[in-house]
Amino acid sequence: MRLNGAQILWECLVREGVDTVFGITGGAVLPIYHELPNYPIRHITMRHEQACAHAADGYARATGKVGVCLATSGPGATNLVTGIATAMMDSSPMVAITGQVATNALGTDAFQEVDITGITMPITKHNYLITDVADLALAVREAFHIASTGHPGPVLIDIAKDAQTAEIEFEYPDYVSLPGYKPHTRGNPRQIKQAADMINTAQRPLIIAGRGVLVAGAQQELCELATKAHIPVSTTLLGKSAIPETHPLCLGMGGMHGEAFANYALQQCDLIFAVGMRFDDRYTSAAGTFAPNAKIVHVDIDPAEIAKRIRVDLPIVGDAKNVLRQLLPLVEERDLADWLGQIDSWRAETRDRDALWQETDEVLPQYVVFNIWEATRGEALMVSDVGQNQMWEAQYYRHVRPGGLISSGGLGTMGFALPAAIGAAAGRPDCQVWVVVGDGGFQMTLQELATVMQERLPIKIAILNNGFLGMVRQWQEMFFQKNYSGSPLLGPDFAKLAEAYGIAxxxxxxxxxxxAxxxxxxxxxxxxxIDFRIEREHNVFPIVPVGHPIDQMIRRPKQTQP
Amino acid sequence: MSLPPPDSTFSRRTLVVLMEDKPGVLSHVSNLFRRRNYNIESLTVGHSETQDISRMTVVVHANDAMLEQVAKQLYKLINVTKVSEVNTDDAVMRELALIKVHAPSAQRAEIKQVVDIFRAQIIDVALDSMVIEITGDESKVESLISILKPFGIKELTRTGRVAMIRGSLTANGTRFGS
Incomplete structure (x- = not known):
């Protein structure tokens, strides 16, 4: 079958199972868009390329499939950058496709020319510049393979305009041959036996579960391990829902804004079994003070994550699901009543300080999140933005549905939530999708309300509006003598704005x-x-000041019992 | 045992990296070193014994933990097929330098003598200059440079270190950490 490059691209995408593409057209992708109507793929036209990338990322995290975004050369391509970096940091599988000026204009500073493969080199898992149509099909095949396997991540394909129009006999490659890319997916049996011995003899063991558990679809295995050996589970922000958060062994998120009992458990435990997480600085605080009494077993599919920041006693390279399956039969049933009793008493004391018990008529952000949790019974697909809103969501929404939280954890990209929710809602029409966002982050990408309306996506947007870049203001209050430099925001009337878009x-x-x-x-x-006008100077507690050990947090003020 | 290990001493370490000869692969590698803040002393690249596989020798200033990270990060690059460390004890390491030295006729004999002692070669002679070629380990190259300095070095180029394991073992047959 003789096809041009644009047709080959769509043929390949269809063969890769792509059903939705988030894009914006432009000069250097005109041939690609010209062929689009001939293929069974839904194209969602966004309002800014950054949003295309976030939407593809949100789609990927919600469905487990590779998200695809499409943009023109030059500014179209550079606008993708923030979204690609966000996906890279959080291991989200994405293929970004950009148009490029024609091969004979490359390197001449042509109109809308930018070296996007050079720019995205450090923020993609791999990238391609296609100047010969003969290389296109294999590049697409490889890109999907690389994006979705091992430690998932974004791959960019930059296609010169003449390669989009040149014709060639189309043949889809049967297989990819990448001698330098062979992810280890099964754990070493000797190391797994050793891990089981360590778990079976530990007195105060603790599991830390990260997003790797969700990526591998290992929630059930993780839950079995915890239940069988009676090991409490703390999660990272992106690991939330790796175990149902209503499970008695679930300690919720640990780290800088983790509940006190979760962080006390981290510092007191004698064994950490960490799976699919990377000991990020927001989780461990100062690396040298983290878990001083614990031996550490670290399971990750990416060898480079092991011993990157924290010394590890036993590394296991492999896919979380495989490793947990290999491990489960070797782990003994235990009764760790003393350790679990200790954690429960910390937990009870924490509950006494819960912000929900504050007597006030003001709208507390925690109360808003709690109400969303109650209404949705913990089963919504929550998409949080970055900052205080993200932490309140993490503390007060107890996720029951696996993969129920989508958030920019590593890069901390404000403005992520709304476009990511568009991707999530497009990919999962069976789920109710909620956005929790601050007034600052919302204003970074609110142009996408137009996309919500245009695509009739039933997304519920809860703005926690305090008229500040709230987390920055909190740090200024606590660590910069209340010097609110650059953090106050004067926003529009969000309800009127929504109505202008035809949104309730x-x-x-x-x-x-x-x-109500x-x-x-x-x-x-x-x-x-919904524009929730929350108490303006409300803080996120607990908070571990930067550089302090993870159990030395500033806690919520103690409340009188209700 | 969560404390990071006490920093082992920093020293010059040599990695041999094999990679598919694809466009952009060299910039992927050099970009990685810059981005991860690794301190490269030299980097050389050229063809290997296998067609379409390039061979790079990188000298980094690193301790054990850093070197392990460097190797792991290199492996993450899709086109990198092999990373191995070679040690001075079990490998030969060489560098080539071309030195253009100021050499009016009055000084030629003296320079020639130095060149002979170092078993270097004079490969070009002009009225008042010579180009000298030397191959050896870094210390040999450096001492020749320091001895030629008083004559006046007009131009200098060094290739950086290339390395090969002694005996029948090959870089392709070893793996980092083994």
Whole structure:
């Protein structure tokens, strides 16, 4: 079959199982867009290329499939950069396709020419510049393979305009041959036996589960391990829902804003079994002070993550699901009543300080998140932005559904939530998708309300509006003498703005309106924006100041019992 | 045991990296070193015994933990097929330098003598200059340079270290950490 490059690209995407592409057209992708209507692929036209990348990322995290975004050369390509870097940091499988100026114009500073393969080299797992149509099909095949296997990540394919129009006999490669790329997926049996021995003899063991558990689909195995050996489970931010968060052994998120009992357990335990996580600085705080009494077993599919920041006693390279399956029969049933009793007493004491018990008429952000949790029974697909809103979501939404949280953890990209939710909603029409976002982050990508309306995506958007870049303001209050430099924001009336897009909206200024507004959004079958005017200078607690050991946090103020 | 190991001493370590000869692969590698803040002393690249496989020798200033990270990060590059460390004890290491030295006729004999002592070669002679070629380990190259300095070095180029394991073992047959 003789096809041109643009047709070959779509033929390949169809063969890779792509059903949705997030893109914006432009000069250097005109041939590609010209062929698009002939293929069974839904194209969602976004309003900014950064949003295309976040949407592809959100789609990937929600479905487990590779997300695809498409942009033109030059500014179209550079606008993808933030979204590609976000996907790279959080190991999200993505293929980004960009148009490039024609081969004979390459390197001449032609109109809308930019070296996007050079620019994205450090933020992609791999990238390709296609100047010969003969190389295109294999590059697409390899890109999907690389993006979705091992430690998943973004791959970029930059296609010169003449390669899009040149014709060649199309043949889809049967297999890819990448001698330098062979991810280890099964753990070494000797090391797994050793890990089992360590688990079977530990007195105060603790599991730390990260996003790798979700990527591998190993929630059930993880839960079995925890339940069989009675080991409590702490998660990273992106590991939330690796175990149902209502499970009695689940300690929730640990780290800088982790609950005190989770962090006490980290510092007191004698064994850490870490799986699919990377000991990020927001989780461990100062590396030299982390878990001083613990031996550490680290399971990860990427050898480079092992012993990168934290010394590891036993490394196991492999896929979380395989390793847990190999491990389970070797682990003994244990009764660790003393250790679990100790954790429960910390937990009870923490509960006494819970912010939800504060007596106030103001709208507390925790209360908003708690209401969303109640209304959705922990089963919504939550997409949080970055900053205080992200931490309140993490602390007060107890996820029951595996993979129920999508958030920019590693890069911390404000403005991620709304476009990522568009991708998630497009990929998972069976789930109710909620956005939790601050007024700062929302204003970074709110142009995508147009996409929500255009595609009729029933996304519920909860803006926790405090008129500040809230986390920055909190740090200024605590560590910079309340010098609120650059952090106050004067925002628009978000409800009116939503209405201008034809999206239902409400503004909530007092506590009693919260539950009803959440219920209204939950019950509606369309999108809705709720502007929650929260207490302006409310802080996220606990917080571990940078450089302190993870159990030396500033805690929530102690409340009087209700 | 979560404390990072006490820093083992920093020294010059040599890695041999084999990679598919694809466009952009060299910039992938050099970009990696810059991005991860690794301190490269030299980097050379050329063809290997296998067609379409390039061979790179990298000298980094690193301790054990850093070198392990360098090797792991190199392996993450899709086109890198092999990374191995070679040690001075069990490998030959060489560098080539071309030195253009100021050599008016009055000084030629003296320079020639130095060149002979170092078993270097004069490969070009002009009215008032010579080009000298030397092959050896870095210390040999450096001492020749320091001896020629007083004559006036007009131009200098060094290739950086290349290395090969002694005996029948090959870089392709060993793996980092083994």
């Amino acid at each position: 909206a409400a503004t909530i200024e007092s506590k009693e309106g919260v539950a 507004a959440v219920k209204a959004a939950y019950d509606s079958d369309g999108p809705m924006v």
